[in-house]
């Protein structure tokens with residue numbers, strides 16, 4: 001699937017939003033990729049995750065376990081795992097606490113795991129996901145996402161592949177362009193961060 005076709009899925013679904021958004025990192029952006037609009041459509045999700053699974057196999061080889069950061073990563077992690085013939089697990093957090101594997105999930109010795117994210121903006125969530133897996137015995141071979149909007153600056157500590165790589169502006173809250181500052185800010189994601 002070409003990067004343009006990936007973006008078309010977001011455009012056609014009405015998932016490419018404009019406004020004033022508070023991102024998971026705390027940065028502000030005039031653009032938000034509302035992945036949950038995509039994931040509410042199983043056929044669209046299937047197309048994207050089939051392509052992600054193929055790219056993962058080509059880049060990383062055999063994968064036994066897909067591990068995703070909740071909440072946004074759970075559905076694409078599951079659907080990508082389905083195409084890989086792998087298991088799908090996730091890390092989650094109590095508000096304000098670090099990610100952790102719960103529910104009996106583990107990455108056993110001898111298994112090969114990949115982190116699947118929905119969107120990478122700064123790489124913070126994927127890095128935190130990786131940090132939460134440091135005591136797992138299996139190998140975390142890489143990370144993958146549908147869209148990397150970081151402009152290549154989303155450092156994760158693993159090789160990262162994406163179906164589409166973009167460079168979407170994001171600003172610290174105290175350095176907003178006037179046209180962004182004029183709009184009311186909304187925070188779509190689940191991370192607990194103070195909203196000023």
Ligand SMILES: O=P(O)(O)OC[C@H]1O[C@H](OP(=O)(O)OP(=O)(O)O)[C@H](O)[C@@H]1O
Pocket residue numbers: 023024025069070071072073117118119120121122123124125126154188189190191
């Ligand atoms: O690369 P980053 O700067 O971490 O930004 C991307 C993250 O932001 C969103 O999660 P969010 O924490 O908003 O919660 P959600 O998964 O519940 O949507 C998205 O699902 C990614 O996990």
Ligand SMILES: O=C(O)c1cc(=O)[nH]c(=O)[nH]1
Pocket residue numbers: 022023024025031032033034035072119120121122149189
């Ligand atoms: O950085 C984020 O929190 C983020 C950006 C985006 O475009 N979509 C999303 O779900 N999260």
Ligand SMILES: [Mg+2]
Pocket residue numbers: 069070071072073125189
């Ligand atoms: Mg997330």
